Structure formats: structure tokens, C-alpha cells
Amino acid sequence: MSRNGGNSQDSNRVSTGLPGLDDVLDGLRIGDNVVWRVNDLDDYRRFVTPFIESAASAGRRIIYLRFGQHPPLVPANTNIHTENVDALDGFEAFTGRVWRLIEEHGRGAFYVCDYLSDLLNAWVTDAMVGNFFRVVCPFLFELDTVAWFALYPDRHSRTTLDRIRQTTQVMVDVHRLEDDVQVQPIKAWCRQSPTMFLPHRERDGRFLPVSDSSDATRLQAGLEVAQLHRQPLLDYWDRLFMQVTSAMQDDDQEQAAAIHERVLNVLISRDSRILDLARNYLNLEDLLAIRARMIGSGYIGGKAAGMLIARSILLTNQPAIWQESLEPHDSRYLGSDAYYAFLVHNGLWPAIMRQRAPEGYFSEAATLRQGLLEGEFPPEIRSELERLLDHYGQYPILVRSSSLQEDGFGNAFAGKYDSVFVINQGAPEHRLDALEDAIRQVYASTMSDDALVYRKQRGLDQREEPMALLIQRVNGRFHGRYYLPDAAGVGVSRNTFAWDTDMDPAAGMVRLVMGLGTRAVDRIEGDHACVMALDYPHRQPFRNQDESYKYSQHLLDVLDLREGDLTTLPLSQLTKEVSDLPLGHLGEIDQPASRRARELNLPTPVWRLTFQPLVRNGLFVDRLSCLLKTLEAGYNHPVDVEFTLHLNSAGEPAFNLVQCRPLGHQQPRAGRASSFCGHRGRGRAG
Template sequence: MSAIERISTGLPGLDKVVGQLRLGDNVVWQVTDINDYRYFTRAFATRALSENRRVVYLRFGLHPAVVEPLPGVKVYELDPNNGFEAFSTEVHTIASREREGVFYVFDSLSDLLSAWATDLMIGNFFKVTCPYLFEQNTIAYFAVLRNSNSYHTIARIRETTQLLLDVYKHKGQFYVHPLKVWNRYSPTMFLPHVSSGEEFVPVTSSVDIARLFSQLKHYKLSDAVRRLDYWDRILIRAQELMDRLEQGDQSAVPAEREIIDLLCKIMIGRDERILSLAKSYFTLQDLLEIRNRLIGSGFIGGKTVGMLLARSILKADRDTCWEQYLEHHDSFYIGSDVYYTFLVENGCWKLRLEQKKKENFFTAAKELQQRIMDGAFPAPIREQFEQVLDYFGQSPIIIRSSSLLEDAFGNAFAGKYKSEFCVNQGSPQERYCAFEKAVKRVFASTMGEDALTYRLQRGLAGSDEQMALLVQRVSGSSHSKYFFPDLAGVAMSHNAYVWREDLDPDAGMMRLVAGLGTRAVNRVEDDYPRLVALDRPTLRPAAGFEDIRKFSQHKVDVLDTDLNENDTVVLDDMLGLKADFPGWNLLAVRDHETTRKIKKLGIKKPDAWVLTFEKLMTATDFPQIIRRMLKKLEAAYNYPVDIEFTANFSADAGLKVNLLQCRPLQTVGKPRKKEASLDYSPDNVLLANNGSFMGGNILQALTGIVYIQGEEYSRMSVSERYEIARLVGQINRFFCNDEHESVMLIGPGRWGTSTPSLGVPVSFAEISNAAVLVEVASQKHGYMPELSYGTHFFQDLVETRIFYIAMFPDQAEMVFNHQLFDQFDNALPKIFPAYSKWRNAVKIIRPAESGKKLWLNAGLRPRRLTSFFTAI
């Protein structure tokens, strides 16, 4: 058995006290003054350099440096303001790069409070860093400032470290009191030791120890403040200031702005534009109310900030009394620190760091998802969860993702993370289990393939992305066994889908459904929400009642309180509920023709209805309310906005809107003022349409086409269609390796459908590198595109700058001349020989190999909208 290598602290007397240091030791010094820590780090570094050891100084504190710039000392400058994850990852990366046997000196951990605001995260950092340094056979020095951190944090540090040494200076002498020395013991080790020349002499007399500690007065076991996290101390200070202001204490006024800025910094986020808005519209009372409904600590996340900020903007509006239109909310917020603490406490952090490596980015994510689902919450968090559920009783609730980066300027993360409904029925224990499982599902969605792909594409793979949560009461009411809102939808202050020349893009648009809003934000299968141009709310893309009936909402998403689960109900099954539905006649019209046919056939069914929302548009001021709301929010943001809402009718209060979400609307920019010309032969036009596209004006050369042939695809089994979808994903990854590639995807029906009979069931990650996406209709095979403006799918297209075209070849003025593909060789067998059997169904066209060029030219023309793609 090899002998243990003994390492000197640089102070021979101290070596005797602790039995010297050993490789793997993490040494934490609790000091009153940073200069006291410097005394020990200088001795440590000097001795290590004299023995030709490698010394690394990790510099991040606000205090003066604790290691002198000696030859041989390697200094890393770190910025904790980038967040816990980025900071911890950087330290881990440095330790991996420097490898074994390095001697580390860290700045004071207490200084991390200025960046992270919570002791909790300091404890988390130490718990994930200390074990890794131990495995690397290093020795690391850390410091904490006495009375700066909570007892709980010091306890977590003590539990994790190998040595914890309490240091104080009195009358020019250092006293070192070892509180923990792992795997070493002597009869006097855990007594205070006083410096005497080069020695540290134990103070053994009870008289001397009592006199010494009474003079130092550094132990205050009854000090309630020390038992609080730094975060809580800030909030107590804010509440005390609020109390003074309410009592009319004018001397408190100058401090109000300072405390608002501080609270915004620790609760709202780091995005400067959002922070500026928060500081302008949130009052001190607003911020304290957020804290009163916050579980844990940390940021409340983008989705929560957007919802609360929008409500504050409207509350400050002097032109409209929004209280008469808006529902109140009583949401709770799960702070972002809960997410990281959950990962740390459940042993997930090491795997999280491994997952961030390029080679493990997707593969390790699956294991991490499972570990999250198997994890357990600390008892204090469980208690707060139970209190929230007690508050809501058996009202249905929804747990919504609200990550740090979500709903920010430039990054919507639309649909990338989960939102989970809890119908919230059953015993308290059953309701709690469902709630906790829902929270973990949202946490696990941070490791979903679409979310990870999105972060890679947006250059956010290394960013601090903590998951906070928004817990909301589901807006709506009970109708027999179903619970749902009367209306739900999304609305945008800018309308990128103007299907007629006389529509104003700046008036905005709305995507409206009856029931839960899931059918408004997702691409629904074989169903059609109502699209509303807010300057012409009665105008519809569909013409004639037959088209209106066909392209309308036929199913309603609800919560089934009997079965305690989500459900989708066909409209016919909802007709028996219309009697207790105050606004039914505003949403639906009788379908007399269908009713006559039903009766003629002798079928006993209620009269048929169609959800047109026609009277809602004509007999109420609802569209004007939404338009006014959007304009007010857009003006405050100085940017187009995108909102989610529900609305409910009541006999006494009329129609009330529940504003659920507000975020900057991701746009592709303004169309070019001057169009470039393009000469082409009509015989070479591959496809052309009149208005069914999104993406602004464009003139772009394309390097390739991937074409899924509809007739061949229709003959495939379900499993074969999924195989085609995975092939598309491989093609997508193949083209992403060359930044000069610009590829058009053409396929039958809806890309990204979950129903293979309606299109190609790809995930967005499998089509994310396309430049143009084309959906081709076919009445014969049941393929029907949907211009899903306002959905998460649409946000994906916009943020990745994918131009979208819906093709209806049977309609006048539309051309789809797919015979032109016969001019080109199919590159599929060459690029993917394993998939050669699909050469008739999947074509990869590389025009340059045939000496030809491909162009997409589209935009708003005088008197008509048009887009066409041509081969020259």
C-alpha cells in the first residue's frame, strides 16, 4: 500500500495542527477580513512554488487579489455574472484542462453573492466543484467571510469539504480553530490554536478559551439574521422600506429606486431590455408581491416576467381602465434556483457537465431526463408545493415553463419546453404526486431534442439556462364534467400573413379557438382555428359557407374532471353544454344545411353548429380590445409583441380577458423597398401561388431541393412514413455541415404532423436547416397544409428564417410543375446509399451538378401577392 503524500500549508506550525494536507483536500477558511485569508494563501502558494508545484489562482471576487502575481502562478479571470451554470462549467473545464496535482486558490465564495444573490447557489457551486477537485487529486483553498453566509450554506460547505478552519485575529495574533479535518485526529486538533512565532499552540485552558471567545463575540447562536439566506435578508430590507413608505416616511423615498433596481436584478433576469422595462413599470409593491408568491429563490423566468410586465403596463395606461376587461390572476412562481438545486441534490450535475460536451450533447440528455424524472425534491420545497396545492384546492392548474432565456428579445423558445396541465382531482396525496410529476416533466424538457437543437442553432448551448416555472390557475369554468375557457388564442401586433392587399400588417392578427388554448398555439391535426385580421375582423381567407364549415374548428380541447385528464371532444359532443354557455351564440352559428340532411336521414342528433366566432367579431368590441391591448404593449416594448390569452363570458361582468403571456414577437425584418429583377421562362416555373406564404419579400438562390413525392408516400405504411421522417432528419443534418447550403423541402400535407396520414411526422429539429419549406395539398390523399401563423411552429420558422409556402395545386393561379424534377439526377442513392430503396419517394436535387440554378422569388407586389420558384 503506497504511503499518503503529505503536503505543507507553508506554515510548519499549522501543519502540525491539521496533520498536514493531502492530495484531494479542499480547505475552507472562514475569516473576518480577506487580509486574514491572504496570510494563509501567500504561505501556501509560496511553499508550493518552491516545490515546483503548479499553482492556479481563480480570480472572481470584488476584493483585492489574495495571491500575488508570482512567477509560476497561473491566473484565470472568471465572471460570475454570467450565471451559476456558466461559472461552474468554466471552473470544471479549467480543472479538466489543468488535470491532476494542481494547487488551487479561489477568491472568497461570499463575493459570489453580488452576482447570484443567494447563499443557496454558493452551496450548490461548492457541492459540485469540491468533489471533482477531490477526484483530480488537487488541493484547493476557498474562503468565506464570517457572518456573510447563512448557517445552512456553511453547513452544506462543511458537509462537503475535507477541512473547515475558523480563523480570527486578536491583538495581532492569528487564532485557527479547526471545525472539520477529514480522516485526521489528535487530542488537541479541534481546539483553538494561537500563533506563537512559527508555531500554533492549542488553547487548552477552559478559562482562556471562554475569555477569548467572549472577547471575540463571533458566535451568535441566537442571531436570527444569520439563519437567513442573503436573498431573504434583501427581501426583509425591501419590506421594511415598503413599511416606511406606507407610513409616509419621506426619508425612505431616495432608497426606493435603489431597492427596486436590486430586486429586479435578483428576480427578473439579465436581459437589459427586459430589465429596463421592469424597472420602469414594476413598483416596489409589485416586486414584493412576486416574492410573496415565490417558491424558493432566484429568477422568475421569461414567461412569468412577460405576463406580469404586460399587466403592469396596462395598469399604468391612463387612457383605458383595463381592470374592466382583465381577469385577475393568482399565480405562483417556482424560482430558478430550485431547478439547479434539484439537479445538484439528485446527483445530476456531473452528468449535466458531461452533456454539455459536443460529443454528448444529445446522447447524455436522454439519461439526464430519466434522472430528473427519478429525482426527489428537498423537504422545504415539498412543503411549499403542498401549500400551493392547498391554496388552489381542486381547481385545475397548469405548470408552465419560464426559463431564463425564454420569451426574451431574439429568443422565444416557443413550444420548446413543456407546459403541463394538472386537472387536480383526487385526494391530497394523489394531487401532490401529479403536481410533482408535472414539475419534473417540465424540468426534464430542458433536455428535449427540439430544445437542445434550438439552443445550438441560436448559439445558446453554453448559456446559463435555468428553468423557473409559472403555476397558474386554469382560466375557465365547469360545464358538466368538462372544464375549459370559453375562448383562447394568440395575437400579434404585426400581421405577417396578409392574404389581401387591403389588409394592414401593422393592425395585427389573432388566432382564436373555443376551449383550451392548446389548439391555438399548436398545429392541430385536421382542424382549423379562426384567423382574424384585426383591421378587418369579419374578413376570412375562406370563401362561401362550405369552405367556412370545412376550414373551421371541429374539436375542442378540455379538461375532464371525472377522468382527471386532458381530453379532446368533437364539437357535436359539446352541443349539450351550450345551454350553460353564456356566449355560445357569439361563437357559433347554426348549420341549417347539415341539420336538414341529418333529419332527412332520420338521425336523432342535436342541430348542427359551426364555430365561426362571427357575432363575437360584429356584436362585441372584443377584436378592438385585443387590438388596443397589442398596440399599448407594443408601444411600451417599442417592438412588436405576441400574446396568449383566454376569455370568459359571465352574465354580470361581460367578457373578461385573462392575459397569460406576452413576449417580443420574433420577426424576419421588413421587406426590401426595391425588388431585384429576375428573368425566367414560364416553362421553367416549378411552383407559383397567390398569397399562401410567409416570410416577407425574398430573392434567393437555392442549392438544392428535397422532394417527398405525395403519390408514393400515400402508399406507405405508418412505420415506413416514420422511416421517411428519420431520413429527412439525416438529410437535414447532412446539409447543416455546409453553411453555403440553401435547401428547399417540399412534402405532402403538413410538415411536423403527429399524424402520418396528414403529412411527414418530423420534429422541427429534423427540418431546422431548410431555407424554404413547402407543404403541398392533395384532396385525393387527404393532405392539407395549414398556414399556422401564430403557432409555435410558426415561431420556429421565423426564428430560423425559413420561408414557408403552402401549395394548393387544384386552385386557379397556382402551379406545381413537379415534372421539372425529371431534368435532374436523384442524389439520394449517392449520398445515402442505405436508403436507395426510397429513390422513387424521396428525391434530392442538386441543380449545380446539371449546370442549372434555382431561385426563390416572392413578395408583396402591386395589386396581388405572389411567390414563385423557378429553374433557370
């Protein structure tokens, strides 16, 4: 069937239901998506009704996609099939449901849709409204449908309006200046006439072009005056955070509480227990700070939320301790909407739909993974990534997964998604390429076998799981060609591996390493982190000194700036190449081994990473115990944390809290954060 405007056969033509409007547009074509930009619901309805009547009389199947909060556009009618779709389930669930409905109704169906602008009430950002349209419009076109949409242009950003215009086949503006209503086609694909794109006034069923430039100028001047009293064309997301600023300035507690709740539900989580924590520990100022460090919109994901909530628990409940002992962070967040924008921009939505079907869950994953690895970033995201690199300079950074369900109560996703170090050296364009590759790798890890099996086993395979990212400066120091933190570790507030009956599981434990914390997180065959019960930090599970040295850390993970990669080096090699390592604060000299080395003309001294100097210093164990107890009480649940240590010249540690999540398979424990390590500060809810 031909879709070329001038050569179309009558069977390819469709009426708007208004002969005068058909004259203006040269009719509609099979495959047309028609977008009406209006400022009044009735102005859309008055064009919808004759279209439906005309389509019904021609024997067309008419589907009404009902998702708006406004009164129904279409009355109950046996000739019209209404499909109710809930947008509150999220972008992916909604878009997937609409996609499958279009598949089910097949070729030739006609569609009337509610206001696209009402999706903002569910998704908050109109970037996702644009992405929804970019997904469904081409699909409807392929299936020889005709579909009508409408939106309020003043509620959307220029970027979204432009993308919808680029995607649709027909776009019509409806202008109202008091009682003067005019229509102006903005786009009519494959159609042209000398007056088609002029404003048109309706007179006795005809739509007459405003051919007098003076009339057109007066109309436009009147519309511009009206526009002055409306909000600028900003993304709805930006306007939401303008409301946050306004709520902070106004002394209206009810308004502040309402906007606080609104933002938490679209920025932090959908998990009720995480939201309870966020209500108590993330106030409006905190939410504005997150927005200021965010690329895109949507959720920051579970890993980012856990880190921020944990920091706030510490600073709220123990400010005297943690304002000094907790290092500030300058993390950045790539919002979950950026993941969907990446999918849409690269035409991967059909692949997502095939993978989401039960028969394609595993079989389509490899193809989709490859598509994620090869995708390009939308221009607006790419420019923000450039600015992010400007901020971090040439410090190494870590791109970490932070999916919607990650690090929550019951579903940790530990190790299922990738985290990628970016060495961040070289020319700016090379550093940007490396950062984009790292993001693609994390995105692609959502389609790994481990992640797919994990979600399937927990019944999460059909739940929305957009990937947000937590991007962090790697805490550490430059040591010539190498970069590494002084030390890093994983702490748990419940020691489930107590090897001595005297040990109290509630005291917690830690796995410590020198260098990057990768060796503390992952158990490495042939090498060992230092395992320490916090109530008996000097007591080791070894029979003698030789066994203690044998089961200690001999290899360090570091970032090699020259080679541009994460590498593993023996401690003995690193001590030869680097003279300013904090070995005196983390290890002890093995005197017998050093004597043997001197006899063999080998480098001396020989160091062993026992971490006993750090324990003897006193502050480390006290601070970590306090940290774990405070977080467990704040979460009302045992916790698992990752951290790095920055040691001053006296060996006193400052903590950089990298991650915090509920520890799996533990029962909640009653308690208050104020019962540990000092006094409680004022609450931080907005």
C-alpha cells in the same frame, strides 16, 4: 493512494505551512478541500501565505483562482499560476469555466481560491455559492488536489453553511475578539484527537488548545455579543429584498433607483431591451410581489417577465379599461436557481459539462434528459411545492417553461420547451407527485432535439440557458368531470396573413377557440380555429356557409378530471354531457343540420362555433384591438399574445393574459402606449 487518515503514508500528507497547525489537524491529506470561515481578509491571508510557500518548496503546481473583488491574496510569483474567472457571466458559465480549468490542470495541482462570499456580488443568492462548492469540491477530491477556500459566515444562510460543511473535508473557524485570534477546527475528515476541535491560541508558532472551559466560555460569550450587531444568517437573496422594503420606506430616490436596478438585473432579465421595459413598468412594489410568489431564487425567465410586463403596460396606460377587463392573476415562479439546484442535488453537473462540450452537445443529451426525468427535488424546494399546492387547492394548474432567453427579442423558442397541465386531483401526496413530474418534464425538454437544434442554429448552444418555470392556475370553470375556459386565443398586433386587400395589417388578427387555448396555439390537421382580422371581424375567408362550417372548430381540448389528463372531445359529445356551456355567446345553431338531426332522432340543436355572437357583442373586438395596440406601443415592437376569456352572463369578456412576447421578424415601430384607447396613467418605475 490511500486517503484513510490513520493509515496514510507520508506521500499522502501535506503541510499547512505551519507546523503548529499541522499538529492540531494531524496535517492535510491529498484530496482535502479546506474551508476557512473568517471575518477578516487578513485572517485568511496569514494562513494562505505559509501554505503557498510550503507547497512551492515541495515542488507543487499552485493555481490561484482569482474571482473576488478584494485585493489579490497572492502576489505575482513565477511559482504560482493565476487564473482569472469572471463570476458576472453567471453561475453556469463561471462553474463551467472553473470545471474545465481543473480538468486542464489535471491531477495533483494545489489551489488557492478567493473568498467564496464575493460570488454573492455576482449571483446575489448564496444558495448558488453552496451549489458551486458542491460541484467543484468532489471534482477536486477525485483529482488528488488540495484546495483552499474562505468565506464570511455572517453573509450566508445556515443552509448554505451546512451544505459546504457536509461537502468539504476540512473546515476551520478563525475567531477574532479584539487582539485575541483563535482557530477552531470544525471538521477534519478521517482525523481525530481529544482536543482537535477545541479553540486554539497561537503562542510562539504553536497552537495551544483552550483546555480551560472557563476561558472557552468567556471567548464564546464575547463572540455572541459581537454577533448581536451583525445581520442574522439569512440568504443574501432575502437580505436584498429587505433592502427593497427599506428603500420603499425611505424617501431616498437615489437609493431606490440603485436597488431597483440591482434587482431587475438578477430577477427579470439580462436582455437590455427587456430590462428597458422592466425599468418603466415594474416598480419596487411589483418586484416585491414577484418575490412573495417565488420559489427559490434567480431569474423568473422570459415568459414570466413578458406576462408581467404586458399586464403592467395595460394597467399603467389604460387603468380605466383594464382594471375592469383584465382578470387578476395568481401565478407563481420557480426561479432559475432551482434548476441548477436540481442538477447539483442529483449529481448531474458532470453530465452537463459533457453535454456542453462541442463533441457531446447532441450525443450526451439523451442521457442527461433521462437524468432530469428521474431526479429528486432538494428538500427545501419540495416543501415550497407543497405550499404551492395548498394555495391552488384542486384547481388545475399549468407548468410552463420560462427560460432565461425565452420570449425575448429575436429568440422566441416558440414550442421548443414543454408546458404541462397538472389536473391536480386526488390526495395531496399524489398531486405533489404529479406536479414534480410536470416540472421534470419541462426541465427535460431543454434536452429535446428541437430545442438543441434551435439553440445551435442561433449560436446559443454555449450560452447560459437556465430553466425557470411559470406556474399558473388554469383559467376556467368546472363542468362536471371536465374543466375548461370559456374561450382562448392567440392575438398578434400585425396581421401578416390578411386575405383581403381592404384589411390593414396594423389592425392585428386573432385565432379563437372554445376550450383550452392549445388548439389556438398549435394548428391541428383536420380542425380549425376561428381566424379573425380585427378591422373586419365579420369577414371570413370562405366562399359560402358550408365552407364556413367545414373549416370551423369541431373538437375541443379540455381537462378530464376523472381520467386525470388533457383530452380532446367533439363539440357534439361535450354538448350532450355538459348543459352549462356558454354556447350562446360563442356559436350559432345550424338550423339545416338541426332539422336533419331531428329526422334521424339525434340530439339537437347542432351548434357551430362561429364566434359571431362574441363579435356582435362589441366589447371583445374593441378590447382586444386596444390590448394589442397598447402592448405594441409599449414594446415599441409588434407583439404576440396568448389569452383566455371569462364570459359573464351577458357574454361580456374579461381577459386573462397568459403570455406576451415580441413578434419575430418585424421592425420596431415608433409610438406611445398613450395614443390608444384612453388616457395614460402614471409611470410605474421604482
